[in-house]
Amino acid sequence: MVAARKTxxxxxxxxxxxxxxxxxxxxxxxxxxxxxVGQQTGICLACLGSGEASTD
Numbered sequence: 478m479v480a481a482r483k484t485x486x487x488x489x490x491x492x493x494x495x496x497x498x499x500x501x502x503x504x505x506x507x508x509x510x511x512x513x514v515g516q517q518t519g520i521c522l523a524c525l526g527s528g529e530a531s532t533d
Contacts, residue, residue, distance in 0.1 A: 490530040495521035497528040 491497035502516040520526045 492521060492524035492528055492530045494523045495528060499524065499526040499528040 492499075495501050499521055500518050501521050502518050504513045505515050505517050506512060507514050521528075524530065
């Protein structure tokens, strides 16, 4: 009987801007005086939502 091999996954680092979540929050400003009214969540452009830092 042959035992199955365990393959080690390569260690990946978390993306610094989103801290591994894949999403970042931005403050939403409205009006002529640009008052902050809340935050909007969007995809992280550094990792494209994967949460992993690029190797470049």
